[in-house]
Amino acid sequence: MTTAQVIDLVATVRDPELRVVTIGELGIVRDVAVYDDRVTVTITPTYSGCPAMDMIRSDIEAALHAAGFADVAVDTVLSPAWSTDWISESGRRKLAEAGIAPPAAGGGRPVSLSLAVRCPRCGSPDTEELSRFGSTACKSLWRCRACLEPFDAVKTL
Ligand SMILES: [Zn+2]
Structure with missing residues:
Protein backbone atom coordinates (compact mmCIF):
# COMPACT_ATOMS: atom_id res chain seq x y z
CA MET A 1 0.00 0.00 0.00
CA THR A 2 1.17 3.48 -0.73
CA THR A 3 1.04 6.18 1.91
CA ALA A 4 -1.85 7.79 0.00
CA GLN A 5 -3.81 4.53 0.17
CA VAL A 6 -3.13 4.23 3.90
CA ILE A 7 -4.34 7.82 4.40
CA ASP A 8 -7.52 6.97 2.47
CA LEU A 9 -8.04 3.87 4.62
CA VAL A 10 -7.58 5.78 7.88
CA ALA A 11 -9.92 8.53 6.67
CA THR A 12 -12.78 6.03 6.20
CA VAL A 13 -12.88 5.10 9.91
CA ARG A 14 -16.23 6.28 11.24
CA ASP A 15 -16.59 8.52 14.19
CA PRO A 16 -17.96 6.12 16.85
CA GLU A 17 -20.26 8.74 18.35
CA LEU A 18 -21.44 10.66 15.33
CA ARG A 19 -21.54 7.53 13.09
CA VAL A 20 -22.71 9.37 9.98
CA VAL A 21 -19.31 10.91 9.34
CA THR A 22 -15.82 9.54 8.96
CA ILE A 23 -12.81 10.88 10.81
CA GLY A 24 -11.55 12.07 7.42
CA GLU A 25 -14.69 14.20 7.04
CA LEU A 26 -14.26 15.52 10.58
CA GLY A 27 -10.76 16.57 9.62
CA ILE A 28 -9.02 15.09 12.65
CA VAL A 29 -6.35 13.09 10.78
CA ARG A 30 -3.19 15.18 10.94
CA ASP A 31 -0.50 12.85 9.65
CA VAL A 32 0.10 9.30 8.48
CA ALA A 33 3.65 7.92 8.35
CA VAL A 34 4.34 4.50 6.83
CA TYR A 35 7.60 2.53 7.29
CA ASP A 36 7.34 -0.99 5.84
CA ASP A 37 4.78 -2.71 8.08
CA ARG A 38 4.72 0.07 10.64
CA VAL A 39 2.26 2.94 10.59
CA THR A 40 2.06 5.97 12.84
CA VAL A 41 -1.18 7.95 12.63
CA THR A 42 -1.47 11.38 14.23
CA ILE A 43 -4.93 12.69 15.08
CA THR A 44 -6.29 15.77 16.83
CA PRO A 45 -9.18 15.11 19.24
CA THR A 46 -12.37 17.01 18.39
CA TYR A 47 -13.29 17.48 22.00
CA SER A 48 -10.95 17.18 24.93
CA GLY A 49 -12.14 14.47 27.28
CA CYS A 50 -14.35 12.96 24.64
CA PRO A 51 -14.41 9.20 25.31
CA ALA A 52 -14.86 8.53 21.60
CA MET A 53 -11.13 9.15 21.11
CA ASP A 54 -10.23 5.78 22.64
CA MET A 55 -12.66 4.09 20.28
CA ILE A 56 -11.34 5.99 17.28
CA ARG A 57 -7.83 4.94 18.26
CA SER A 58 -8.75 1.25 18.45
CA ASP A 59 -10.81 1.46 15.23
CA ILE A 60 -7.81 2.92 13.38
CA GLU A 61 -5.57 0.18 14.79
CA ALA A 62 -8.07 -2.52 13.78
CA ALA A 63 -8.41 -1.15 10.23
CA LEU A 64 -4.65 -1.02 9.74
CA HIS A 65 -4.05 -4.45 11.29
CA ALA A 66 -6.68 -5.81 8.87
CA ALA A 67 -4.75 -4.19 6.02
CA GLY A 68 -1.63 -6.10 7.03
CA PHE A 69 0.28 -3.62 9.15
CA ALA A 70 1.77 -5.35 12.17
CA ASP A 71 2.83 -2.32 14.13
CA VAL A 72 0.34 0.53 14.44
CA ALA A 73 0.71 3.56 16.65
CA VAL A 74 -1.87 6.32 17.07
CA ASP A 75 -0.59 9.58 18.46
CA THR A 76 -2.71 12.56 19.42
CA VAL A 77 -1.64 16.14 19.00
CA LEU A 78 -3.57 18.88 20.77
CA SER A 79 -2.03 21.91 19.10
CA PRO A 80 -3.26 23.48 16.94
CA ALA A 81 -6.63 22.70 18.45
CA TRP A 82 -9.22 21.07 16.23
CA SER A 83 -11.69 23.56 14.84
CA THR A 84 -15.05 22.95 13.25
CA ASP A 85 -13.57 24.60 10.15
CA TRP A 86 -11.82 21.30 9.57
CA ILE A 87 -15.10 19.47 8.94
CA SER A 88 -15.40 18.86 5.20
ZN1 LIG B 1 -35.52 25.62 13.77
Whole structure:
Protein backbone atom coordinates (compact mmCIF):
# COMPACT_ATOMS: atom_id res chain seq x y z
CA MET A 1 0.00 0.00 0.00
CA THR A 2 1.17 3.48 -0.73
CA THR A 3 1.04 6.18 1.91
CA ALA A 4 -1.85 7.79 0.00
CA GLN A 5 -3.81 4.53 0.17
CA VAL A 6 -3.13 4.23 3.90
CA ILE A 7 -4.34 7.82 4.40
CA ASP A 8 -7.52 6.97 2.47
CA LEU A 9 -8.04 3.87 4.62
CA VAL A 10 -7.58 5.78 7.88
CA ALA A 11 -9.92 8.53 6.67
CA THR A 12 -12.78 6.03 6.20
CA VAL A 13 -12.88 5.10 9.91
CA ARG A 14 -16.23 6.28 11.24
CA ASP A 15 -16.59 8.52 14.19
CA PRO A 16 -17.96 6.12 16.85
CA GLU A 17 -20.26 8.74 18.35
CA LEU A 18 -21.44 10.66 15.33
CA ARG A 19 -21.54 7.53 13.09
CA VAL A 20 -22.71 9.37 9.98
CA VAL A 21 -19.31 10.91 9.34
CA THR A 22 -15.82 9.54 8.96
CA ILE A 23 -12.81 10.88 10.81
CA GLY A 24 -11.55 12.07 7.42
CA GLU A 25 -14.69 14.20 7.04
CA LEU A 26 -14.26 15.52 10.58
CA GLY A 27 -10.76 16.57 9.62
CA ILE A 28 -9.02 15.09 12.65
CA VAL A 29 -6.35 13.09 10.78
CA ARG A 30 -3.19 15.18 10.94
CA ASP A 31 -0.50 12.85 9.65
CA VAL A 32 0.10 9.30 8.48
CA ALA A 33 3.65 7.92 8.35
CA VAL A 34 4.34 4.50 6.83
CA TYR A 35 7.60 2.53 7.29
CA ASP A 36 7.34 -0.99 5.84
CA ASP A 37 4.78 -2.71 8.08
CA ARG A 38 4.72 0.07 10.64
CA VAL A 39 2.26 2.94 10.59
CA THR A 40 2.06 5.97 12.84
CA VAL A 41 -1.18 7.95 12.63
CA THR A 42 -1.47 11.38 14.23
CA ILE A 43 -4.93 12.69 15.08
CA THR A 44 -6.29 15.77 16.83
CA PRO A 45 -9.18 15.11 19.24
CA THR A 46 -12.37 17.01 18.39
CA TYR A 47 -13.29 17.48 22.00
CA SER A 48 -10.95 17.18 24.93
CA GLY A 49 -12.14 14.47 27.28
CA CYS A 50 -14.35 12.96 24.64
CA PRO A 51 -14.41 9.20 25.31
CA ALA A 52 -14.86 8.53 21.60
CA MET A 53 -11.13 9.15 21.11
CA ASP A 54 -10.23 5.78 22.64
CA MET A 55 -12.66 4.09 20.28
CA ILE A 56 -11.34 5.99 17.28
CA ARG A 57 -7.83 4.94 18.26
CA SER A 58 -8.75 1.25 18.45
CA ASP A 59 -10.81 1.46 15.23
CA ILE A 60 -7.81 2.92 13.38
CA GLU A 61 -5.57 0.18 14.79
CA ALA A 62 -8.07 -2.52 13.78
CA ALA A 63 -8.41 -1.15 10.23
CA LEU A 64 -4.65 -1.02 9.74
CA HIS A 65 -4.05 -4.45 11.29
CA ALA A 66 -6.68 -5.81 8.87
CA ALA A 67 -4.75 -4.19 6.02
CA GLY A 68 -1.63 -6.10 7.03
CA PHE A 69 0.28 -3.62 9.15
CA ALA A 70 1.77 -5.35 12.17
CA ASP A 71 2.83 -2.32 14.13
CA VAL A 72 0.34 0.53 14.44
CA ALA A 73 0.71 3.56 16.65
CA VAL A 74 -1.87 6.32 17.07
CA ASP A 75 -0.59 9.58 18.46
CA THR A 76 -2.71 12.56 19.42
CA VAL A 77 -1.64 16.14 19.00
CA LEU A 78 -3.57 18.88 20.77
CA SER A 79 -2.03 21.91 19.10
CA PRO A 80 -3.26 23.48 16.94
CA ALA A 81 -6.63 22.70 18.45
CA TRP A 82 -9.22 21.07 16.23
CA SER A 83 -11.69 23.56 14.84
CA THR A 84 -15.05 22.95 13.25
CA ASP A 85 -13.57 24.60 10.15
CA TRP A 86 -11.82 21.30 9.57
CA ILE A 87 -15.10 19.47 8.94
CA SER A 88 -15.40 18.86 5.20
CA GLU A 89 -18.36 19.99 3.10
CA SER A 90 -19.63 16.42 2.83
CA GLY A 91 -19.19 16.00 6.58
CA ARG A 92 -21.28 19.11 7.28
CA ARG A 93 -23.99 17.91 4.92
CA LYS A 94 -24.17 14.46 6.53
CA LEU A 95 -24.31 15.93 10.02
CA ALA A 96 -27.14 18.24 8.97
CA GLU A 97 -29.04 15.36 7.37
CA ALA A 98 -28.69 13.41 10.63
CA GLY A 99 -30.16 16.29 12.59
CA ILE A 100 -26.83 17.19 14.20
CA ALA A 101 -26.04 20.88 13.91
CA PRO A 102 -22.74 21.27 12.06
CA PRO A 103 -21.01 24.16 13.77
CA ALA A 104 -20.44 27.18 11.57
CA ALA A 105 -17.00 28.04 10.30
CA GLY A 106 -15.06 30.19 12.72
CA GLY A 107 -12.14 31.56 10.78
CA GLY A 108 -9.65 28.96 11.93
CA ARG A 109 -10.22 29.55 15.61
CA PRO A 110 -12.20 27.35 17.96
CA VAL A 111 -15.71 28.78 17.72
CA SER A 112 -17.93 29.65 20.62
CA LEU A 113 -21.13 27.67 20.90
CA SER A 114 -23.28 30.78 20.74
CA LEU A 115 -21.88 31.55 17.31
CA ALA A 116 -21.73 27.97 16.19
CA VAL A 117 -25.15 26.44 16.59
CA ARG A 118 -27.83 26.76 13.96
CA CYS A 119 -31.03 24.74 13.86
CA PRO A 120 -30.51 21.80 11.45
CA ARG A 121 -34.23 21.89 10.54
CA CYS A 122 -34.90 25.54 9.69
CA GLY A 123 -31.40 27.04 9.79
CA SER A 124 -32.24 29.63 12.41
CA PRO A 125 -29.35 30.80 14.60
CA ASP A 126 -31.88 31.58 17.35
CA THR A 127 -31.13 28.51 19.46
CA GLU A 128 -30.56 27.76 23.12
CA GLU A 129 -28.61 25.08 24.91
CA LEU A 130 -30.88 22.95 27.09
CA SER A 131 -28.25 20.62 28.46
CA ARG A 132 -24.50 20.10 28.23
CA PHE A 133 -25.26 16.41 27.84
CA GLY A 134 -26.96 15.24 24.67
CA SER A 135 -27.38 11.70 23.41
CA THR A 136 -23.63 11.11 23.67
CA ALA A 137 -20.73 12.64 25.55
CA CYS A 138 -19.60 14.59 22.49
CA LYS A 139 -22.91 16.30 21.91
CA SER A 140 -25.08 18.68 23.87
CA LEU A 141 -28.84 19.11 23.67
CA TRP A 142 -30.19 22.27 22.04
CA ARG A 143 -33.56 23.66 21.05
CA CYS A 144 -34.49 26.01 18.24
CA ARG A 145 -36.52 29.02 19.38
CA ALA A 146 -37.85 29.57 15.86
CA CYS A 147 -39.37 26.13 15.19
CA LEU A 148 -39.02 24.64 18.71
CA GLU A 149 -37.19 21.60 17.33
CA PRO A 150 -34.81 19.97 19.84
CA PHE A 151 -31.52 18.75 18.35
CA ASP A 152 -28.06 17.55 19.23
CA ALA A 153 -25.07 19.77 18.50
CA VAL A 154 -21.43 18.75 18.41
CA LYS A 155 -19.55 20.23 21.35
CA THR A 156 -16.86 22.55 20.14
CA LEU A 157 -14.88 23.20 23.30
ZN1 LIG B 1 -35.52 25.62 13.77
